[in-house]
Amino acid sequence: MRKGLLPLQAVMVMAVSITGVFTFEAWAQETATPVAQDQNWADVKTIMDRRCVVCHSCYDAPCQLKLTSPEGVLRGASKQAVYHTERLTDAQPTRLGIDAQTVPEWRALGFHTVTSDPEQADTPGLLERYLELGREKPMPENAPLPDALGLALDRPLVCPTSDEFDQFSRDHALAGMPYGTAPLADTEYQALMTWSRSGAPLLSVPIGIPAEVQDQISQWEAFLNSNDPRSQLMSRYLYEHLFLARLHFQGDAPRRFFQLVRSTTAPGEAVDIIASRRPFDDPGADAFYYRLQQSTETIVHKEHLVYSIGPDRMARYRQLFLDPEWTLAELPAYGDAEGGNPFSTFMKMPAKSRYQFLLDDALFFVRSFIRGPVCHGETAVDVIEDRFWVSFLDPDADLSIADPSFLKDGAAYLELPVSEADAGALGALPGFSHRNQVRYLEFRDARYKDAPIYQTGFDYGSIWDGDGTNPNALITVFRHFDNASAMTGFHGDIPETAWVLDFPIFERINYDLVAGYDVFGRVEHQLTTRLYMDELRMESEDTFLFFMPKDVRSQMHKSWYQGTLAEWHTYWHRRHVDGNFPTGITFETSSPKQEFLLTLLERGNGLWATNDPINRCTEGECSKDYSEIALRELADQTGDWVKYLPDLSVLVVENNGGTTELFTLVHDKAHFNVAFLFDEIARRNPEADEVTILPGLIGSYPNFYFHVGQNQLAGFNTALKSIRSQSDYLAAVAQYGVRRTSPDFWVLSDLIYEMFLEQKPIQAGVFDLNRYKDPKPNDDPT
Incomplete structure (x- = not known):
């Protein structure tokens, strides 16, 4: 929380002192x-x-x-x-x-x-x-x-x-x-x-890097450029997964970051980046080097993907990739075909190590799916529900890890669309994702039926618990119409859907949406990326269903894909709910989805809150904060009023004691299904929309600001819950909202950014205001 507002001069001084010259x-x-x-x-x-x-x-x-x-x-x-x-x-x-x-x-x-x-x-x-x-x-x-x-x-x-x-x-x-x-x-x-x-002069003094940081850079560049073939393959794997990362050295200044790049020049020389379209493209016949280049641009939140590095991280890489026994006769080739199948490219590297690498920083990788260049516009993210919870299959329960022959035999079915790109306008679009996915599902189902797990079923131990120390094991994903966000833990009320990711799903999402995605690509590439992600969403949901009682799976699945076209869609994609795979869980209530998900929270040894103090709490566990108590009246509520709210609103509350609190109001839009690319409005179910309220800031694109005093919260609640028309919403905006044209717009925007920097000095970034709404009388609330 922060006291008061700052004049422009103080804002400037603060920004310079925080971010450096x-x-x-x-x-x-x-x-x-x-x-x-x-x-x-x-x-x-x-x-x-x-x-x-x-x-x-x-x-x-x-x-x-x-x-x-x-x-x-x-x-x-x-x-x-x-x-x-x-x-x-x-x-x-x-x-x-x-x-x-x-x-x-x-x-x-x-x-x-x-x-x-x-x-x-x-x-x-x-x-x-x-x-x-x-x-x-x-x-x-x-x-x-x-x-x-x-x-x-x-x-x-x-x-x-x-x-x-x-x-x-x-x-x-x-x-x-x-x-x-x-x-x-x-x-x-x-x-x-x-x-x-005066000619728009631009300061051009080289940025100084402290000696201790420069020493770490030298150590990392030596580590990543080892001539040992195993090390070379490891470095390629790391680069293809971290090329978008803002690398931050443990204990370093909070606003100093670096990026991992491929350069034609060796360590000690000026970086000369190899301008390949994708990270797995051929760097050329000449020698190249992995380098750490300092990031010098303004930190914008929508692309700010922080990844911590330091001595502990290097030791972890050695433990995962170099200490295990594995051999490599020759390095794999580069190019679309190889980049379109990371399972064959990195086949020699231990699968468990690769999966554990993803799990160690699961939130970073989920955020890379969201903050990478793919997620722009409605079509890019209408493949997901507005809020869902994500967990991960434990490595010991994942047959792709436990059975060494699984990926060796199944790699041919795990090709991604980029591997079959051609020069035609529509390239490999017709049937690619459907054809390959059907083959893989048939292979996967056959292998699991022959495995011991098919006799016992998955239980709670089959879900990764973060090894008792890692909060990345449970994640909430929010969609905000044409963008999304993610955070650790389970937030909001019980969601309609949940995902369980295994290694093949997790890795394919990364190569579909991040490593293999070309923002400058043609329409075929854009569509195959989106259609393949549709397959991966359904596979994640199906894996979750394996944990549910057999007799509820079919009905639960139907509730996610309501409508004749959606039923046809699942039939065409050969999606059938497996009613034979047993569950290893004995459920004690008539709400197995809720029971399962809440039980996962209890396994964290304090890694996550077991309840949501605003949206989902029981007597004695709810928040004691005055503002949060008041806002519980709006949280997890349905009603006509909800559909009028923007996708993502920031609520600024000025407390009576002179401090300021920030809250995010997330409009969780309900759908009959998310099975198709276009005409989302026809699949909306606005009567089931809800609001999730979170302390602090989430998302990168706020749609609107509300600004109230603590003693106005009751009136704010009443005004929102009384909305029955667009004119009612405009009345609430007039009393509590901050329009783009308001004299307070920039002052409040600055305050929110300053508080963000204070609260999360490493993760904070400038918000994008391109999506800030301008409420009008003729707006369609759906």
Whole structure:
């Protein structure tokens, strides 16, 4: 909790002290923009992070204008969108810091400048002109945005060049920056304009790394670049799983991170990244090296995947991959075919070690499925329910681990779609995921029927318990319409569905959604990725059903796939509920799903709370916090009012004692099924929607802020529960909500970010506000 609000100057000082001086290596010697060592850049960078990066970051930055680093400012903008679900050929990758290194190279890839040309001092740059346009045409204060101003993520973007801006500003007079929000404060506007008019100088002093950290980097690079063939295969396995990670050294400064890259240069030299599309692509015939490169961009939460490293981690890798007895005659090849089947590529490495590697940091890998580039837009995540609980098959119960011949004989059936990609527009799309998955399920079922476990069934010991020390064993996943989030433990009320992942499922999800996914790929790749994930979801649900009593499995499965089309879908996918596989659990209640899941919580020796103090608690176990007690009136509730709430809302509560609390209101949308790619609205069941309320912040894309005093909580509850129409919801917004155009919008946004940094200094990052809602009278609540 935090006392009071901070003025802008204090916010700037805090940001600089927490994150360090914003400095970057000189990189664009050929650029026409001079790079000046100007300390004012730190203040300008702070403003940009809080007002610009909140929309201009990652692959979904409008016009690919990524403002998270000086490199992004110099690269500029493009008319080509990264997310394009209809393209028939693969696009040229445009990854900042990878696919081009100089301004001329970016210009050759279609990017245009957004800063002023120092040789034409009287001509303002695009950034300056967008800011001026926003100043000239501000949004109406604390009111809905004009209808002409679109917020949809897939809205057509014009992305004008400097020569086109005059006409653009006439056609789109309301498109100034910051887009569709309250205006900048005078001090912020003047700081940015002064910086822009002075040539947009960018600080370029090399970042210093403490000697003790540099020593660890040297040790890690030596470890990862050993000439021993087993070590080389281990390093490849680690790289293909950690290439998106923000590596953080144990005990190091909370805002210093590194990335594992492949470089043409050896340790001790400047990093020269090999620009492959995927981590398993061939690095070339010449020698290459695994290097740790410092991350210098603004930390944006939606791509911030923290992975801890240090001496303990290196010792763990030795224990998992180098201490066991295994031999390797030759290293496997690179390429789509090999990357599309990690089970054959890494066959020689002990399967138990590979599975345990995933389990050790299961939350990191689940989050990589979510925060990787695949999860953009509704189609990417409508393969999952809005909230479900995940557990993992214990290695000793997983036949792919316990039986050495399982993966050897079954690897041919575990090919992923990328392994059969071809040059055609639809490539391997027709029937690939269905054909391979059916073959694998037939193989898996036959092997389990011949195994001793088929006589006894899975019991509680068949679920990994974290070995008594690891909280990653139980995870809650939330879907927020077109994005998702995850956290350890089981949160909210008993969910409709639950997943149990074994090693083949876990590894295939990683290679489908992360290692094998190409955000610049054509439509065939996008669809096969989504369809294959559909198969993996069903397989995870089926594994969960093996723990249920045989006589409830079929009905439970039907409740997940309601509707004639959904029943046909499961039939076509050869999904049949196995009523013969026994369960090893003797259930004592008439609610086996609830009994099973809650019993898993009791096995953690305190790793997780056995109850949810707001959403699911029994007498004597509920929260004693005043705000949480009040909010229990809303939690785990159904009703007409729920469907009007945004997918993800942040509630800021100002307590009577001067402190501030943050809560997240998650709208759990109910579905009759999640079996199809399109027309989700037809499969919605809004009458069964619920709200899960969590202390703190989850998610990366808040849809709305509510701001109340502690003594207003009762009224806030009443206002929400009284909603029966869109006009009722708008009345609640007027009293308790913070619109995009509210004078408090940026102040509250800053406060939330500051508290996030205080509470989770390593995990925190800037939130993306592209999805922040603008409630209007004609909105459809479903």
